[in-house]
Amino acid sequence: MRRPVFVAGRGAVTGFGAGLDALCEGIFSGQTALRTRRRTAAFRAETEVCGEFPEGTICNVEEPERDLPLRAAIMATEEALAEAGQPDPMTIGVVLATTKGDMSGICGSGAGLGSPMRLGVLVSQAFGFGARPTALSCACASGVLGLASAARRIASGECERLVVVAADAVNEFILRGFGGLGALDPGACRPFDRERRGVSLGDGAGAVVLTAHESESVGVRISGYGGANDACHITGPDYDGLGVGLAARRAVEHAGLKLEDIDALQLHATGTRSNDSSEAIGLGDLWAEVADATPPAFGSKGQTGHTLGAAGVIESLLAIECLERMTVPANLGLRQSDCDQRLDVRGHARPLRRTRHALKVASGFGGVQGAMVFSA
Amino acid sequence: MIPAATVLACGMLDRGGIYGSNGTAVTWAELEADPPGTGRTVHKVSGKTDTTFRRIDYPSRALVLACEAAGIDAVLTEAQRQQTAICVETALGSLTTDVDFQRSLSEDVVQAGIFPYSLTSTSLGEVALRYKLRGPTVSISVLDASPGEGLREALRMLSTGDAPFVVTGRADAAREPAAGFEAAMSAVVAVLAPSGDGIGELAWPSDDDPDPFAPIVRLCAPRQGPARPHSGE
Numbered sequence: 200m201r202r203p204v205f206v207a208g209r210g211a212v213t214g215f216g217a218g219l220d221a222l223c224e225g226i227f228s229g230q231t232a233l234r235t236r237r238r239t240a241a242f243r244a245e246t247e248v249c250g251e252f253p254e255g256t257i258c259n260v261e262e263p264e265r266d267l268p269l270r271a272a273i274m275a276t277e278e279a280l281a282e283a284g285q286p287d288p289m290t291i292g293v294v295l296a297t298t299k300g301d302m303s304g305i306c307g308s309g310a311g312l313g314s315p316m317r318l319g320v321l322v323s324q325a326f327g328f329g330a331r332p333t334a335l336s337c338a339c340a341s342g343v344l345g346l347a348s349a350a351r352r353i354a355s356g357e358c359e360r361l362v363v364v365a366a367d368a369v370n371e372f373i374l375r376g377f378g379g380l381g382a383l384d385p386g387a388c389r390p391f392d393r394e395r396r397g398v399s400l401g402d403g404a405g406a407v408v409l410t411a412h413e414s415e416s417v418g419v420r421i422s423g424y425g426g427a428n429d430a431c432h433i434t435g436p437d438y439d440g441l442g443v444g445l446a447a448r449r450a451v452e453h454a455g456l457k458l459e460d461i462d463a464l465q466l467h468a469t470g471t472r473s474n475d476s477s478e479a480i481g482l483g484d485l486w487a488e489v490a491d492a493t494p495p496a497f498g499s500k501g502q503t504g505h506t507l508g509a510a511g512v513i514e515s516l517l518a519i520e521c522l523e524r525m526t527v528p529a530n531l532g533l534r535q536s537d538c539d540q541r542l543d544v545r546g547h548a549r550p551l552r553r554t555r556h557a558l559k560v561a562s563g564f565g566g567v568q569g570a571m572v573f574s575a
Numbered sequence: 576m577i578p579a580a581t582v583l584a585c586g587m588l589d590r591g592g593i594y595g596s597n598g599t600a601v602t603w604a605e606l607e608a609d610p611p612g613t614g615r616t617v618h619k620v621s622g623k624t625d626t627t628f629r630r631i632d633y634p635s636r637a638l639v640l641a642c643e644a645a646g647i648d649a650v651l652t653e654a655q656r657q658q659t660a661i662c663v664e665t666a667l668g669s670l671t672t673d674v675d676f677q678r679s680l681s682e683d684v685v686q687a688g689i690f691p692y693s694l695t696s697t698s699l700g701e702v703a704l705r706y707k708l709r710g711p712t713v714s715i716s717v718l719d720a721s722p723g724e725g726l727r728e729a730l731r732m733l734s735t736g737d738a739p740f741v742v743t744g745r746a747d748a749a750r751e752p753a754a755g756f757e758a759a760m761s762a763v764v765a766v767l768a769p770s771g772d773g774i775g776e777l778a779w780p781s782d783d784d785p786d787p788f789a790p791i792v793r794l795c796a797p798r799q800g801p802a803r804p805h806s807g808e
Contacts, residue, residue, distance in 0.1 A: 201735065295716075298694060305673045312756075313673055313693075314666075315716035331782065333724050334716040336668070338694045344713055351731050372673075372693075375680055379687025426711025428661070428703040434691045445709060453737075564691050565700025567712045 204350045205416035206573070207286075207360070208408035209516050210278025212257070212271045213503050214250030214401050218278060222503070222513065223520045227528050229548065231502045233387040233399050238263060242371040245378035246385050249369055250401025250504025265303030265311050267368035271404035272322050276364050279406035280326070283415060286360055286408070292330025295319030296345030296365040298338055298508035298563075299373060306372055322364055330358060338563025339467070340426075341365060342511020343571050346407065347424035353411050360411070365512035366404035373400060373507070380434065388470030388505075389532030390498045391479070391544050398469045401504020405512030419519050422556065422574040423454025429566030435473050440481020442568040443467070447485055447560055450570035454556070458489045461572070462551055463527050465518035465559040466544065468498020469505055474562065476538050482560070483541030494558075495551060496544045497521070501531035511561045515571060518557040522575045525551045580733050581773035583651070583740075586644030587763040587795045588637050593620060594795040595644025596774050610760045611636035611748055617643060625705070632672050632692035633748035635701040637762035638663065641744065644795070645764055647706045651740060659766075660710035660738035661699045664717045664725025667747040667759055668695045698746065710738045717745075723780040723787035730779055733769045741767045745788055765791045 211218065214232025215225035225232060236249045252267065257274065260266045272295070280286070300318045303309020311317065315334035323332040337344045342365035349361040367373075377383050377398060388399040409421065427449065429442035436442065451458055467478055486493040499517055506513055521527055526548055533546040559571045586595030590610055592602035599620060603609060608616050614629030616636075621643045628636060651659060672692040679686040691697050695714040703712055711732070715725040722745065729743035744764035751758050767777065775794045780787035 302673075305677050312670055313668060314718070315668075316666075316718050319716070320718070331721075333728075336694065336714050336716055337696045337712065340696075344711070347711070348713065348728060351735055351737060355731060355735050357731070371680060372677055375685055376676065376687070376690035376693065379685045379690055426660070426713070428700065428709050428712045430703045430707045430709050432704070433697055433700050442709070563696055564694045565696035565698070565712065565714075566703055567696050567700065569711070 201354045202356060202411050204353045204421045205410050205413055206407055206419045207410040207415040207417060208279035208283030210275035210406040211513055211516055212252065212274045212404045213513060214252060216253050217256050217274055219516060226499055226502055226517055227524060227526060229529050229531060231387060231531055233504055239369055239374060242374055244374040246383040248387050248399050250399060251369060252402045262303050262307055262309055263368060264306045264370050265301055265309040267402060268301050268366040269318060269321055272364045272366035273325050275404040275406035276322060276326065276362055279362060279408045283408040288327045289329030291328045291360045291362055292358060293319055293323045293328055293332045294345050294349045294361055294363045295322060295332060295334040296341040296363065296508050297336055298341055298367050302370055302372055306370055337567045338565055339507055339510055340561040340563040340567045340569040341508030342405065343559060343561040343569035344426060346515060346571055347426065347569060349409050350421045350424055353409055360408065362406055362408045363512060364406045365509040367507040367509045368402045369400045382471055384470055387532060388501055390468035390470040390501050390530060391475045391536045391538050392533045393535050393537035395470045395472060395475065397471050399504045401506045403503060403506025403509035403513050405509050405516055407512060418575060420574055421571060423450045423572040425449025425453050425570045427568040431566055434564055436477040436562060438477050440477040440484060442566060443478050443560055443562060444481035444485040446568035446570040447482060447558060450558060450572050454572040456556060458486055461494050461556050461558045462553045463521050463557040464494050464496035465514050465557060466496050466498040467560055467562045468500055470500060479538035479542035483539040487541060492541045492543045495527040495549055496542055497527050497530050515559045518559045519573050522554040522557050525554045527551055578734060579776045579778040580730055580767040580769060581771050582775040582777055582794060583766040583768055583773045584645040585765040585791045585794045586641040587792055588641045589761045593640050593644050596794060597644060597646030597649060599644035612640055631701050633750055634746045635698040637748040638698050638702050638746045639705060641762040641764045642702055645766060647766060650766055655740055656707050657709045658738060659708045659740040659742060660732050661702055661708055661742045662713045662715065662725055662729040662732060663699055663743060664715040664745045665695055665747055666717050666719040667749050667756060668716065669693045670756060671749045708742065723784055726780055726787050729767055733767060743767055763788045763791050
């Protein structure tokens, strides 16, 4: 018997500043946090644009590679725990999700060697959590797969509450890594637009408190999740979108739903030619079984930048918010799509007719795919 | 209580050689290579041609060779592999690649080709694409002193029905000492199913188990006869 898994608390720190409200207000009002790089300006890179944390958002930053992911993770967790009513920390464990985490020992003289588990232990110690911390790194699908891992543990009865925290911060390593692959848009990224040229990167942390108890819920539950692998290419997607379609199908079936039950799609939407094209084909093919087009869909990396491992949690928060606001926000930067037109993605915000179920999908290097259904 | 799982196959690599339940038992001296192998090692181990093996990073090579020794494509049918998850833990992660890539940033030519291997899930992707494993893929991070979470997560996936088969294990491969870590060269994998015929069983590891993968290592002793596809029961 699978127990239901409810969302009890939410928190975020992004290029819009500290707090979930700042993120949601920025996204749903069509603003962007992509600005000329400042903190990382000293590093040569193929773009001058980034979704960095605004100056002053996170204090006491001595070494960004060390301090930003940890402090952002802690801030997001504090906010999520506050919304959850400050549950007894001894009853909680942390699931830490990140792509690169604390790189201070690689990029400088710090102690961080990119170990997600070390970051997880530090977050756990900061709050005195009683349950053993766990950590995972599944590239840019880390956040979604972290939520799935936590949901699995709560659903199976192993835990009562877990906080999923995902955090990453832009540094020279990441900027030049994506730049070296030719994956950066020189300006602000434009997911799905025919002129898109790549991703914009961003700082971010997101936290979600999950609970087995409906009385603690904010009115949303994780009703299903799924994962898949493209088993096709290490850095590029499956051009037929089979992996993203498979993950989405598995999540919807896991939720006990039909495709036509999904009311909104929160996309991975990086802005690279190959990701957006394959995502549109994969989801278009999937929904072709029941409709001419997908449900209303949106991506948010044109506003936050690609926050890597944090993206899955941050964008899941936006999927939940879209159910609450009964609105699908604009896919900023999209003027004319050259992707599969069956993917219903637009450059402007739209009201939702129904707000019962939202699906979030995410992809990462290594062919990793994750999908998550949130139900109101 | 999460039940034990059936081990369908297993394989491992260490500084001594490569061993697995498909009968592989070969030393590096016999392979005429240093661990974790060269472009010809896969062919010597399994007779397959792997044209990209020499270009992948050390953790990926170690994992792929352990999987070859397990004979994954012999114990799982193509249809079963479509649903097979991968859940592997690591303490070192991509440390060697991270150090190499960071070093290249101060040089004229950035080694962009190795950047994808700075993400630990890439090694799992190398396994997925070789065996066409299309289930969920999860790279678990552990501290050296507290291993086993990758195995726990694999057992959870099986017990909840989230995956009917899981390739689980641990891989830590670093060419040379780096950033306070000693050089390492080990990978161990097991193909797990919730029940049915297999070569052994794996139970839920306790929190203080210093070596949760020891039972798999013991199963990797040379075995007789070819591996057979799993019945799926």
